[in-house]
Amino acid sequence: MLDKIIRFSLTQRVFVLVVFGVFLTLGMSAWKNIPIDAFPDISTTQVNIIIKAPGMTAEEIESQITTLVETELLGIPKKDILRSTTKYAITSITLDFKSGTDIYWARQQVNERLLSIWNQLPANIEGGLAPMSTPLSEMFMFTIENPSLSITERKHILDWQIRPLLRTVEGVADVNILGGETKTIQFSPDVIAMSNANITIDEIQNHLDAANINGSVGRINVGTESLIIRTQGRFQNINDVANLVVKNDTGKLYHLKDVGEISFNSLVRYGAVTKDGHETTEALVVALKNANTAQVVDSVVEKLNQIEKTLPKGTHLNVFYNRKNLIETAVDTITSALIQAIVLVIVLLAVFLGNIRASMVVATSIPIAVIITFFLMYQFGLSANLMSLGGLVIAIGMIVDSSVVVVENIISQLSKNTNLPRMHLMYRASKAIAAPVFSGTVIVIMVFVPLLSLTGLEGKLFSPVALTIVFAMCSALVISLTVIPVLASFIISNKNLDTPSYLVKLQQAYTNTLDKVLKAPSLTMIVFVIVLIVSGVLYTFLGKTFMPVLDEGDIIVQLEKSPTISLKESLDLDKQIEKALLANVPEIKQIVARVGSDELGLDPMSLNETDVFMELQPRDTWEVATKSEIEDKIRHILLQYPGINFGFTQPIQMRVSEMLTGSTGAVTAKVFGADITQLSKIAHDISLIVKKTKGSVDVQTTIIEGGDYLNVVLKPELASQFGMSVTELSHYLNIQVDGFKAAEIIKGKIKTPIMFANKSNSGQISSIKELEKLMVIMPDGTSLRLKDIADVTLKVGPALVERENAERFAVVATNVSGRDMVGFVEELQQNVNAELKLPSGYYVVYGGEFENQIRATNNLLTVIPLVLFLIVIILFSTFNSLAKAGLILANIPFALMGGILGLFVSGQYVSVPASIGFIALLGVAVLNGVVMLSHIESVKYKTKDLFKLVSNAAGDRLRPILMTATTAMFGLMPLVVATGPGAEIQKPLAIVVIGGLFTST
Incomplete structure (x- = not known):
């Protein structure tokens, strides 16, 4: 079948080029339209x-x-x-x-x-x-800055000018408003005046509901016209509210302003935002699930540029987080590595082939395969992101392997048979090498196909890598058997086909060395076994982790303070910390922090919790070399504020952790049980053990106890005597403390709440004694102090209740520094088991990135045997011999040794990317063995001397094998030396493959 494909391609050369021209056009179109993102959708x-x-x-x-x-x-x-x-x-x-x-x-x-x-x-x-939306949908954040505007006015602009317009942008799910104050019209009851007028809150509410409404009546015909009749009573301003007429049970009329104070005020706040030590307001744009992030951000920026022109003079929209910046930086890192890889591969082709025309033919396989890969990515719904483009970089060196073998054999045939027709030699050379090229490439493809079965986070991250490599290798295989022979027939001539002298000398040196090795097989095996044992020992010293942390460029510090802290005190502390950080850490460009809950409730934090977002200065202006050193400087400042817990994270990292485990931190220990007090005690004990375990940093324990509550319990006799119920008392006290929304004024799209509340949105009550002295109007109009009708006591209760699958839990979270994560968790588990005896009904579950590592390892342990089985099947179908298949598989340990040595020397841990690198080696290492053994099989009739046969055949295949190995290695080298965001994830994989190729070749 393969020979028929080659024959058809060489007899229908123009048709083949036209077909691939069509695919190139489609691929270019796909490349322009393919979605671009930092990550695949891992939500x-x-x-x-x-x-x-x-x-x-x-x-x-x-x-x-x-x-x-x-x-x-x-x-x-x-x-x-x-x-x-x-x-x-x-x-x-x-x-x-x-x-x-x-x-x-x-x-x-x-x-x-x-x-x-x-x-x-x-x-x-x-x-x-x-x-x-998804947990990763937070893609764009900005504050609104104008010193001449109050935070109430700024929030009004966000609520009624900016948010409605941004929600019209395609791909935007919502716009979350944080900080500021919401303007209200407030009625503050005068207890004495209401008592004298014999008017209750419920009566005022009823009159308000009846008056603040527009009614529909119908139509009347006036002459030739039809007129619509409506009744109009909706309030238009604060005067309409103040002049609301209220009638008591005797029929006497009062205005609302006669029984209370009408004023402008604001809603009780459950959160706030600060920037660089000053209070401000913030908007957070949330994208729809599956939206094209880059396009949505571009549309949002375009809309904001239009909006900013309409805002009050001096108003500036300060963008402090733009997901597209990370997208562009990460994609630029991988794109740069891709370009460098292509250049290196082309240079190596020229060096090894020693023929510009032949190098050009092989080099054309790279852009053709890449463009067709983009077409396939677009058809399968893959975005161009850190992982998919990383897969393409990994494949670059392997894309040319099949074309190298084909072109090298064409040159060899043309140089040896100058008298035969060129097209015949093209066909014969391509046909001779087609089977090993096909089987070798299919093996590489089959190695990556089982990776598509990975589940969880690692599956979502590395499935695009595997798919991109499969697309590229499939494209390369088809190209090598169709386009490459056609292009060779047009471009490669019979002249200047001699092997370069430096390669001849290299070949001679190699065959001389190989002869000596073949004559001392025992010594060779001893060296092999020694290196194998050393590699095995080194492997035990390699730490294990889930995945290197992607440097997103920004830092988030999560602060946790006393659970009883007020919003004002929490804000003041945040401002102090921000000013201290800006004064002592020059690498910080700006700080935006939010405390408490957001308006939509997507991230409900308490008043004692703050997320501090730090945008850093350009890296070339830093006084320190690494981001971890900046974190150390920040940590030193924060330790000067006693009573706060803190932890370091990043925007995406934080949301991924919350999505997977419900909390942040690289490692979490969740304690499950029924009693809040017991959970809190056990979590505290575990946190002490965590802090003693080597490698723990930024240990945080969720504060679930410590909430102070004032319990107000009605005295049954007095409550019955005056007709006061618990519901009525709660309603009355709610007005005095938080207030409640009674109605609203609607003017166009703007809605202003009408609140029944005390004179200040924070309340006038500042002590338990003041609360006890509060005058309460009874249903019969009598006024009594609260302490006369109820007992007020201070109780301590839970500030937070977290549940998972209907069970309560408390969590201890920590980051890990200076050691591998798996080793840390194993030691922590041993320490907890040794030092802590859990009560009956309570148990601990360890999670975080560690959990992902365990699941990924178990999945890979299933994948690897499957990969080996597929390789054996393909090898057996190629050579019809299990012995020969086993001989080729014997090269795998050599490859694994190199990968282990690479990790050890570079200081990398065994991670999911590194493990995938080892799986890739299974296919890449076998490819060279297939090429070598196929050639030996084809020339074994020339001599019966086995050593001579092997030596000569190995010498003949030295150039193509060196070319395939070095192009693969140098194609990955840009990933090893890359320093931009995103390089961290692909680097372990590249190191493993380069090391394995070096030792196996």
Whole structure:
């Protein structure tokens, strides 16, 4: 069959070139339109429910909302993990589905079950399904800066000018507004005036509802016209609210302003944003799932440029995070490596072939294969990202292997048979080498196909790598058997085909050395065994980790303070820290920090939690050499603030960790159990053990206890005497503390809440005694102090309740520095088991990146035997001999030795990329063996002297084997020396393959 393909190509040369011309045109079009991103989509199918319950404690929300919703969701098909985080006034419930689940089906299932129990939940709640985004959808962040505008005015601009317009951009799921204050019209009741007027809050609410409305009546015909009649009562301004007429039970009329104060104010805040030590407002653009990030960011920037022109004079939109910057930097790193690899490979071709025309023929296989690969990537929905382009770089050196073997044999045939027709020699040379080229390339392809079976994060990351390599190698194989013979027939002549003198000398030196080696097989085997044993010993010293950390360029520090801290104190502490960092760490360009919860509730943090985002200066301006040194400087500053916990992460890294484990940190220890106090104690004990374990840094323990609560318990006798219920008292106290939304003024698209609240949005009550003295209006109009009708006591309760699959848990998280992650976790497990005895019903689960490493290792242990089995089948079908297949497989240990030595010398750990490098070696190392043994088989009739046969055949194949090995090695060299973001992930793979090729060749 292969000879028929070659014959057809050489007899229909123009047709073959036209066909490939069409594919090149399609590939160029695909290259221009292919989506570009930093990473493949590694997010799970995830549905998030956000429910806000103003005034409710974490325990109350858990018992009345979270537990009920979770129970309903547990029965959903294809469910993987159900997590929830419950804090004061909010709960976030996240449901992860199994890979491949349709997001629309998943959201429908969750929404149906949520709606079925919504009426069973407390009446004052609001929320539902969060926007259809992913944990990695946060792609663009900016603050609005104008010293002449208050944070209330800035938030108003974000809410009503910027957010609505950005939501019209294709691919934007929502725009999350953080910080600032929301303007309100506030009614502050005058208890004495209301008591004298005999008017209650409920009566005011009823009059408000009845007045603040526009009604539809119908139509009347006036002459030839039809006029629509409506009643109009909606409030237009603060005066309309103040002049609302309220009637008491005796029929006497009052204006609202007669029984309270009407003023402009703001909503109670559950979060804030600071920039460089000053308060500001922030917008965070969230992309839809599967959106083209680069295109969406471009559209957002274009829209913001239009919007900025319409904003008040002096207003500046300060962009501090743009995902496209990371995309461009990472893609530029890999693209640069790709270009360097192509140049190196072409130079090597010229050196080894010693013939410009032959080098040109082989070199054409690279752009053709690359462009066709882009076409296939586009057809299969792959984006051009760090991983897929990295796969293309890995394949560059191997793309030319099959073409090198074909062209080298064509040159050999043309130089030896000058009297035969050129086209016949082209056909004969290509046919002779077609079988080993085909089987060798198929082996390389088969090595990468099983990687598509990887699951979890490693599967989503490395499936694009495997697919790109498969596409490139398939393209290269077809090109070598069709286009290359055709181009050779047009370009390569019969002149100047002699092997360069330096290669002749190299060949002579090689055959002389090989003769000596063949005459001393025992010594050769002893050396081999010694090196093999040394490599095995070295392997035991190699640490294990999941994957090198991608340097995203920015730093996030997560701060955790006392759980009872107020928003004002938390903000003041954040400002102090920001100013200290800017003064002492010149590598920081700007700092934007957010404390507490965001408006949408996508990331519900408490008032004691702050994410500090640090944008760094250009690297060439740094006073230190590495990012870790900057982190050390930051760590030194933060240690000067007692009572805070902190941990280092990055924007994407943080969201990936939260997506996989529900918390941040390279390693997490989750303690499961029922009692909050016991969970908190066990987590504290584990954190002490973690801190003593070598390699732990930035240890954080989730503070689940420490929330202070004032319990107000009605005295039954007095409550019954005055007709006061718990519901009515809660409603009244809510006005005095947080306030509640009674109505709103609507003017165009702008809505202004009308709040019933105390005179200050932060309340006038600053002590327990003041609360006890608070005057409460009874249903009969009587005014009594709160302490006369209720007991007020201070209690300590949970500030946070986290659950996974309906079980409570506490978590201890840590990063690992200076040692491998797997070794760290193994030591930590031993220490915990030795030092800590868990009560009955409590258990610890270790997770984080370590969990990914274990799963990936188990998957690879399944993949490797499958790869070897496929290789044996192909070798047997090629040579019809298990002995010969075994002989070729004997080269694999040599390749593995080189990979191990490469990791040891470079100081890299055994990671998923390194493991995939070892799998790649299985195919690459076999390829040269196939070429060598095939040639030996083809010339064995020339002599019966086995040593001479092997020596001569090896000498004949030296050039193509050196070319395939060196082009593969030098094609990967740019990944080893690259320093930009993204190079960290591909570097272990490149080191393993280069080392393995060196020793196996």
